[in-house]
Amino acid sequence: MTDSVNILEGFVLEDDFAAAGKVSPRTIARYRNQPNGLPYMVWAGKIYIPVDAGREWVWNRIRRANPTKRRLARDGKAA
Helix, strand or coil: CCCCCCCCCEEEEHHHHHHCCCCHHHHHHHHHHCCCCCEEEEECCEEEHHHHHHHHHHHHHCCCCCCHHHHHHCCCCCC
């Protein structure tokens, strides 16, 4: 009896990553090709996305509002 080891544990196919994010595989391909783009690996001719690194990449894309002077003055935070 042999124990099978999944060496691709923690990786998903690009199409599955796209489906989970409700975007097209073409969008994921575009994200991969950006400077500092989505991390990926090619294995046996297929593209795999590391789930943890992909999730971190998505979290790093969160944008926060840059407070304007008017908003700072209104909220009483102007210097």
